Each structure stands twice: as C-alpha cells, then as structure tokens.
Amino acid sequence: MKKVGNHTSISRILFFCLALSLTFSVSYAQQAAPEAAAATAAAAPAAGAGDPVKGKELFNANCASCHKLDAKSTGPALRGVADKHDRAWLYKWIHNSSEMIKSGDAAAVKLFAENNKTTMTAFPQLSEADIDNIMAFTSEVAPVAEKPAAAPVAEGSGSGASNNLILGALVLVLGVLIVMLVLVNKTLRRIAANNGVVVTEDEPSVSLWKAYAKNGFLVFVTVLLLMLASAYFLYGYLMQIGVDQDYQPVQPIHFSHKIHAGDNGIDCKYCHSSARVSKQSGIPSLNVCMNCHKNIAEFAGDKDSLYVDHSKEFYTAEIQKLYDAVGWDKNTQKYTGVQKPVKWVRIHNLPDFVYFNHSQHVSVAGVECQKCHGPVETFEVMKQNAPLTMGWCINCHRETDVKVEGNDYYAKIHDELAKKYGVQKLTAANMGGLECGKCHY
Structure with missing residues (x-):
C-alpha cells in the first residue's frame, strides 16, 4: 500500500503563512517608501524657511509700527518682500540699514530714496532665525476677501400676489355682506308697511354733554383736576429747560x-x-x-x-x-x-x-x-x-468722601474738620462743598 504524505502538516502551513506575509510586507514597503519620502521632504524645512506663527508675533512687536503687509505706511508693504531681495541682503538690511546706505549699496540707497529718506530702525537683536520667521509670515498668500452673503429671501416673499388676492376676496365678501344687510333692512320695512305695522322711531334723549354742563359740581371738579394736571406738567416742562441729559x-x-x-x-x-x-x-x-x-x-x-x-x-x-x-x-x-x-x-x-x-x-x-x-x-x-443740574452736583458733594490718603492738600483741614464734626470721613459738603461761592461767582 502506497504511503501518501500529510499535505496539511503544521510545518508546511507555517511556512506558507510566512511566505505570504513576506510578500505583502515587501509590496507594502515598496508602495509606502515614495509616500514616506514625500512626507519627509514636505516636513523638512527648506533652507532659510521659518515659522510664520512666530514670525507674526515678531512682526507685530517690531515691524507693525512702520509697515503693513499689503499697503504702504511709513515703510513699504512687506507682503512678498522675501522674493524681492536676497536673503543675505535682508539680514544685513534689518540688522543695520544705515550702514548699508552709507556704504553706497545700490538697492539700499534706492529703497531709502523711495520711502522719503526715512531711516529704518536697526534691529541687531534679531537673529537670522527670527528674520527667517518674519519672512515666512510676510510670504504667506494674502487672504481672499469674503464676498458679502446674499440677502436671504424672506419666507413667503414669492406669495405676495396670493396675499393680495386673498385680501381682495375678503374685501369683496365684506362689501357683499353690507349690501345684503341694506337689502334685508329695506325688505323688512316693506313687509312691515304692507302688513300695517308702524315702526316707531326712538325719541331723542337729552345729550350727555348737556347733562354734564348742567351739573355744576362735576364741572367744578373737572376744572380743578385740569388745572392741577396742567400745573404739574408745566412745572415738569420748565424744570427740563437747560437739562440736556442723553443729548x-x-x-x-x-x-x-x-x-x-x-x-x-x-x-x-x-x-x-x-x-x-x-x-x-x-x-x-x-x-x-x-x-x-x-x-x-x-x-x-x-x-x-x-x-x-x-x-x-x-x-x-x-x-x-x-x-x-x-x-x-x-x-x-x-x-x-x-x-x-x-x-x-x-x-x-x-x-x-x-x-x-x-x-x-x-x-x-x-x-x-x-x-x-x-x-x-x-x-x-x-x-x-x-443731568448736570445743581441738585445733581450737590448730591454728589453730600455723598462723596474726600480722598485724604496720600493727598497732603487736605491733610490739615481734614484733621480740624474731623474733630469739629466728630467723624472719620469727610464729604465734600463738610469741607465747604455746599457754599454758593464755590460754584457761583
């Protein structure tokens, strides 16, 4: 009897799994290598690159008083300045611009003349790394101005015609009802006349105003109330003359x-x-x-x-x-x-x-x-x-304590008046703040 080997032995299964895993590992490594290289290249800063976040802080602290990014100020606009000059030249210019102008550097002399011959402040304390950070900030693309959002269309604005139609229908219905009431009234009167029914009209009564005028007591009380109310509002109005509160x-x-x-x-x-x-x-x-x-x-x-x-x-x-x-x-x-x-x-x-x-x-x-x-x-x-009225000023003088601490101007008079009035704190009123001559002369 021929002996057949065991094709599902554990050693063969392990060997097959190992080979399969190596195959996938190699293929994944080949695919991931370019991506990793690209990511590394992107993450690695280029020569002379800087941090724009730190650059913004340095720009606001050292440059913003004379420069803007997109508009001329005391100095020129600095957006994209790193592309206009050599980096080494920028280091020298920022560290000491006056020295470069005196040396006769053509670019320095031209820049000095274009900006009203205003000497730029020297910044020797800024390192080259700091300048790189500032250049990174000034090299950022200008943000696109946001377009104003379109005005939202009011809900139901397209149904203006239908609303007018509904209102017109309601007016028409109201007119029909009025006409019907008039016709019904005429019909009822005609029926009453045909049947010999006499419609009696209401007898005219005494007018309310005539009855009121004949009552002397009510007239007296009304006149008295009107006079008091008029005096109250007149006084209030006159007291507001010259008072411009909330003007x-x-x-x-x-x-x-x-x-x-x-x-x-x-x-x-x-x-x-x-x-x-x-x-x-x-x-x-x-x-x-x-x-x-x-x-x-x-x-x-x-x-x-x-x-x-x-x-x-x-x-x-x-x-x-x-x-x-x-x-x-x-x-x-x-x-x-x-x-x-x-x-x-x-x-x-x-x-x-x-x-x-x-x-x-x-x-x-x-x-x-x-x-x-x-x-x-x-x-x-x-x-x-x-209100800035006299009463307002007087109330303030009565309520406000005089600050004596560290104020030698009031030291002697405060001690004397404090003993006189028997208090520790004096108000402006206690120190003559209510005397007429203080404010009127």
Whole structure:
C-alpha cells in the first residue's frame, strides 16, 4: 500500500503563512517608501524657511509700527518682500540699514530714496532665525476677501400676489355682506308697511354733554383736576429747560468711544490731557489722533467683536475723513498742506454763571471720568450721561468722601474738620462743598 504524505502538516502551513506575509510586507514597503519620502521632504524645512506663527508675533512687536503687509505706511508693504531681495541682503538690511546706505549699496540707497529718506530702525537683536520667521509670515498668500452673503429671501416673499388676492376676496365678501344687510333692512320695512305695522322711531334723549354742563359740581371738579394736571406738567416742562441729559448729536467724524476706550483701553486723559491741569477738558487735537492713525488707515477689528457696531468699510471711511481734515496722504505718507476744519458739536455745556474746574476734580480729588460722564467705554456715540443740574452736583458733594490718603492738600483741614464734626470721613459738603461761592461767582 502506497504511503501518501500529510499535505496539511503544521510545518508546511507555517511556512506558507510566512511566505505570504513576506510578500505583502515587501509590496507594502515598496508602495509606502515614495509616500514616506514625500512626507519627509514636505516636513523638512527648506533652507532659510521659518515659522510664520512666530514670525507674526515678531512682526507685530517690531515691524507693525512702520509697515503693513499689503499697503504702504511709513515703510513699504512687506507682503512678498522675501522674493524681492536676497536673503543675505535682508539680514544685513534689518540688522543695520544705515550702514548699508552709507556704504553706497545700490538697492539700499534706492529703497531709502523711495520711502522719503526715512531711516529704518536697526534691529541687531534679531537673529537670522527670527528674520527667517518674519519672512515666512510676510510670504504667506494674502487672504481672499469674503464676498458679502446674499440677502436671504424672506419666507413667503414669492406669495405676495396670493396675499393680495386673498385680501381682495375678503374685501369683496365684506362689501357683499353690507349690501345684503341694506337689502334685508329695506325688505323688512316693506313687509312691515304692507302688513300695517308702524315702526316707531326712538325719541331723542337729552345729550350727555348737556347733562354734564348742567351739573355744576362735576364741572367744578373737572376744572380743578385740569388745572392741577396742567400745573404739574408745566412745572415738569420748565424744570427740563437747560437739562440736556442723553443729548447725543451726530458728529462730523464718527468717533467710537466703545472701540477706543473700551476695546483698545485708551485712557481718557491721553486724548483729553488738559483735564488734568485746566478748567476745561478740551477737544483733542487731530494731531493726537494722528499719533496712532498715521499708521492705521483702515479698521482691522474683529467683525464678531462686541465693540463693532458698524462695518469695516464704515469705520475705514471715517478714518479717511480724519486724513482729509489734517491733509494726510496715506499713499505718499506726506502732509499735503490742505486742511479742512472739523466742526465738532458740543455735548456738555454748563451755564456761564457756573464755575467748574476739571483739574480740581480729576487731579486733586481723584474723581474718575466715569463718575460724571458715565461708562464712556460702552458708548458707540458719545452722549451727556448725567443731568448736570445743581441738585445733581450737590448730591454728589453730600455723598462723596474726600480722598485724604496720600493727598497732603487736605491733610490739615481734614484733621480740624474731623474733630469739629466728630467723624472719620469727610464729604465734600463738610469741607465747604455746599457754599454758593464755590460754584457761583
């Protein structure tokens, strides 16, 4: 009997599985090798490449005061500057541009002349890696401006004709009902006449107004109530004369306190600097605006910010009004000499017989601007927040404690009056804040 071998032995099965796995491993390695090589090549930074995220931080900290990416400012636009100059030349220029200009470098002299011969600040502290990061940021493709979304079509707007048709049908039905009622009334009257039924008309009664006029007591009470009500409203109206609380005029240039004092955190006394040393807080000079807006030609706020009430185009157009007023050409970065005065509309205005000194309240008393002017950091359009009446000022003097800590101006008088009144804290009223001569002279 012929002996047949066992084709399903364990050793043969293991050998077959090993061969099969090696075959798949080799084929997978051959396919994955090019992909891995490509990924490695993509991951490996090219010579002179940098990190655009770090570059943005460095750009904002060192370059943004004089440069923009896509518009000329004090210096040229820097989008794609890495493609315009050799990298080694850029290292030298950023480290010390003045030295390159003095050396007679043609590209440096030309760039210096094209930018109104404004010397660029030297940045020797920036390493070549830092400059590579900045170049990576400036080499990013400019974002495509979002197209305004099409206005959504109101639901049911296409059914205007059907709505008009329904209304017309309702009017027609109402007209038919009126005609039917008139015909029914005539028919009933005709039937009554044919049957000898007499339709009696209602006897005219005494008019309500005549009855009221004959009642002397009601007339007296009514006249008395009308006189009292008239006196009440007349008094209220007269007391509002000269009180302009919530007065909010439209200014020739829209200025958002919400953005400047709120979002950007600009101190009130930076613009209204005279409030610290003068009776008046003063209208800020447009030159104060240009301290910042010389390099801020367009609104770049977040469209989803709580501080934005209008569109980017609206705010940018208002900045252009400022440039027109001072005669600034943002393209050439020069003053044209042609100016247009801005006719600001005054909001807060005390009577001529009232004396009020800003410096006494701001510098001496340490009163915050918001105490009188309200939360201006939340105002998109400035308004008169308080009534600024005599009673309002007196109440403030009665309720506000005088800040003596660190204020030698009040030290001696505070100690004397504190003993006199037997209190530890003195209000402005305790220190003569209710005397007529304090505010009227």
